[in-house]
Amino acid sequence: MMLVNKSYPNGVPMPLGGPTSLAVLLLAAIEPDKLYLRSQVLPRLHRAGCANPEASLEAAIAAGWLTQETYGEIGYASRSWLSVHLVKGKSALSPLPLVSYFKPPITNVLPHKDVTLWNIAQLIRGPYLAVRTQQLRALPSTSEERKRLKTGLPSFTPGGTFTKRANDYLIKRSGLLGLDFDHVPDLPAARTRLLEDSSLPIDLLFTSPSGDGLKAMVRVPLGHDHQTNFRALSAYLQDHHGLTPDPSGKDVARACFACHDxxxxxxxxxxNTLSF
Structure with a gap:
């Protein structure tokens, strides 16, 4: 039996045992409310007793039982990775996310107020942080004075709102993921590529305090936990853009420094939303 669809015009053979055997293997290996990387699915199928995990996975995708989502993760076809696919230039179909804003220094873990990314963007674009950012970038990366200047920048928590900056004090997730790309060889080119990628619903993008990196705030579905979203986006960005986000982004309470850009x-x- 050959399975044929637009993604597999030449067909994919149904594994030995037929559809019933394949369905039993899938149910044993893959939970209905989760997404997996291909590298996670294959060993799970093997542990479930599948003789040829690669062929079985391709057959399940060809049959439409499993689907590969925008960022490369695999799950049952009834799922939807992005609850709302936001395209640049279109109106928001859901409320604007809120994040907690923290006055400096970074050792301050109590938020000043909850704001939108418009407030953060106005702070970053304005003159308030220009001098400190310029001073910081003029110093060697190993300089203690540079570290002191950086810790004196204001910050915010892209992952949501908090009563205190710690995972256990989360009030509400924002539906945003803060991604930090360090030591990017060609900043203008990377910035353009990211903004032109219609699969990446970016809400805010700016140059990091170091001057040689980027910080991106990306919309993610609240139906998946923060770490699942981070893994999926990381895999997508590595595969499609050759960019690897700092692993600290997997922490929902991770603070993001604001700087002049x-x-x-x-x-x-x-x-046209309200400023600070």
Whole structure:
């Protein structure tokens, strides 16, 4: 028996045992409410007793039982990776996410107030942080003074709102993931590629305090936990853009420093919202 669809025009053979055997293997290996990387699915199928995990996985995808989502993870076809696919220039179909804003220094773990990314973008674009950012970037990366200047920048928690900056004090997830890309060889090119990728619903993108990296705030579905979203986006960015986000982004309470960037990009849906 050959399974044929538009993704597999030449067909994929049904594994030995037929559809019933394949369905039993899938149910044993894959939970209905989770997404998996291909490298996770194959050993799970093997442990479930599958003689040829690669062929069985391809057959399940060809049959439409499993689907590969936008960021490369695999799950049952009834799932939807992005609850709302936001395209740059279109209106938001859901409320603007809120994040907690923290006054410096970084040792301050009590938020000043909850704000939107428009507030953060206005802070970043404005003159308030210009001098400190310029001073910081002029110093060697190993300089203690540079570290002191960086810890004196304001920060925010892309992952959500908090009563205190710690995972156990989360009030509400924002539906955002903060991604930090360090030591990017060609910043303008990377920035352009990310913003032109319609599969990446970016809400805010700006140059990091170091001056040689990028920080991206990306919309993610609240139906998946923070770490699952981080793994999926990391895999997608590595495969499609050759960019590896700092692993610290997997922490929902991770703080993101704000710094001066007059060219910071913010999604148009935030325009005309209230400032600080």
């Amino acid at each position: 007059p060219e910071a990009w913010v999604h148009p849906m935030y325009h």
